Amino acid sequence: MADADIKKGLAGVVVDTTAISKVNPETNSLLYRGYPVQELAATQPFEAVAFLLWSGELPDAAQLEAFQKSERALRPLDERTVALLDLIPLDAHPMDVVRTVVSQLGTFDETLNRPGGWTDPDLDLGRALYLFAQLPTIVAAVQRRRRGLEPIAPRDDLDYSANFLWMTFGELPSEAAIDVFRISMVLYAEHSFNASTFTARVIASTTSDLYSAVVGAIGALKGPLHGGANEAVMHIFDEIGSAENVVPWLDDALAKKKKIMGFGHRVYKNGDSRVPTMKAALDRLIAESGRTDLGELYDALEKEFVARKGIYPNLDYPSGPAYNILGFETEVFTPLFIAARVTGWTAHIMEQAASNALIRPLSAYNGVDERHVS
C-alpha cells in the first residue's frame, strides 16, 4: 500500500454519518441537531441542550420541567462514591479521579446484568441522564477535596449551572458569572467525531456498555492535544505572567518547537466557530472581575502567535481563563469539559449502538519480513 493511501490520525477521513452535529469549516459553523450553537448558547439552559442532543428536539416547557426534575433527583452521590473519593490520593489528577469514579458508577448499575442490558437504548438514556446529573457533584467534590474542604450537597432549587457553582464554591456568583459558565457548557457539549467521541464510538461499536465507553472517552479527553488543552492554556498564562513577556516566551517556545496549547484545530483551519461566543463571555468576566491583566495577556499572545504562525485559537483558549476567573482549580478545567461533553459522548454512544457497525480499520505492515524459528 502506498504511503499516500495511509491517512495518519484519520485526518480528513469520513468514517460514518451522524445526525447529532455538523461541523462546517468552510462556513466556520457548528450545528447541534440543526440549531447553530451560538443561538443555543444565547437562549437555552444547558439541560435543554442535553435534551436536544439525546432526543433530537428542544424540550417544550413541560418536557424541560420534567427533565430538570429527573436530573435534580439524580445529583446526590452514593455513599460508596464518597468512600471511594476518600481512598484516592489527594494529589491524583482530577481527570484520573473522575475517570475512576465514573467507572465505579457503572458497577452500581444492576440493569447491566440483564440479558441485553449492556446495549438497551431505553436503559442507556437513563444512564446518560444519571452521568449528566452526577458529574457536577463529583467534579465539585474533587475541587473541594483538593482544597481540604468538605463537599457541599447539591440543591434541587437551582438549575444545572447555578448548582454546579454552588457545590463548588458554597456561594452563588453573579448572574453574569453563572451565565458565562452555562455558555461554556453549551459550547463544550458536542463536536462530531473528535478524538474522545470517536473513542466512545469505537467502544460502543463492540456492543460494550455506555459506562465503559464514557470511561474510555475520559481517557482520550485528558490529553493536552485534545481536552487537556484548557488546563495547559492556564499553565502557559501562569508561565508567561504578563503581556510584556509574551514575545520572549514565544521566541523560546517556538525555537524549541513547542505546541502552543489553545491554538490550532484538526478541522477548523480559519478559526474555531465557538471562540467568538466564548471570548465575548470571557470579556464579561474580565470586565466584572477587573482581571484586565489576564485580558491583556490573552490578547497579546493571540496577536503574536497568529501573526507568526497563522494558527488561530480554539475553544480551549478562552475557556481556560474564564474558568480561572470563576475560581476553578486549573487541574479541574478538563473535568468541566467532561461534565459538558458527556452529553455529546452519550448521544454518539446511543447512535453508534443503533448502527450496529463494528469499528475496525486496517493497517499497513512495515515490520520485518516473515521469518521462522530455527
Ligand code: SDX
Ligand atoms: C480540542 O477535534 C475536535 O473537535 C476537538 C475539540 C472538541 O471540541 O472536541 O475542538 C477540542 O481538542 C481542541 C484542540 C485542543 N488542542 C490544543 O490546543 C493543542 C495544540 N494544538 C495542536 O496540537 C494542533 O493544532 C491540533 C492537535 C489541535 C491539531 O493539529 P493537526 O490538525 O494534527 O495539525 P498538525 O499538528 O499536523 O499541525 C500542522 C502544523 C504543524 O507544523 P509542521 O510540523 O507541519 O511544521 O501546524 C503546527 C504543527 O507543528 N501547529 C502548531 C500548533 N498547531 C499546529 N504549532 C504550534 N502550536 C500549535 N498549537
